[in-house]
Amino acid sequence: MADYHSPTIVRPDIPRSAMTLLEHRLLIGMFSYEGEEDSVYFFAEDYVNDLLHLPITEVAWLTEADPRPQPDSYAANAVREAMEKLDPADEELALDMSAIGYEGIFQDIVRRCDALDDVEVVAAWTCTKMRPDGFGGMATLITADAIETMSTASFLDEARQRLQAGEQASA
16 A cells, blocks of 8 residues: 655745734644744645644634734634534534645735745655655745646646647747
């Protein structure tokens, strides 16, 4: 059986002051991290965790205790939507971060932080067996206005199309 891995890095380090309490909590739940006081380096050695389980009391505290208003926050809106679907007896909020994504969270941070022009997320796709579907990677560039992602498969497709177009123009 093959094991698939997706080691991931986030560049540059994110200023702690640029994150809301909720954003910080979601990101440290998804990624491994180093640093804490001034800035945080996010990474994942094996994969980005895409299922978070948070106590309702913690979620309430994170959204209410933060002195920064969060009305247009991607993270706050995603959490509010998930909270609305909960049964009143639930004590835990399960967030499917594969559907929510981290891109919008980082984009909000870039929008607020003058020290950041963009955030890069780079992932390698590896496998413990030499399987054609187990290798490659992707890069995502997140700015205040756009999120662009390209996988190695997308790059190869685009390069192939450019080369074929060039060959047809030469003929």
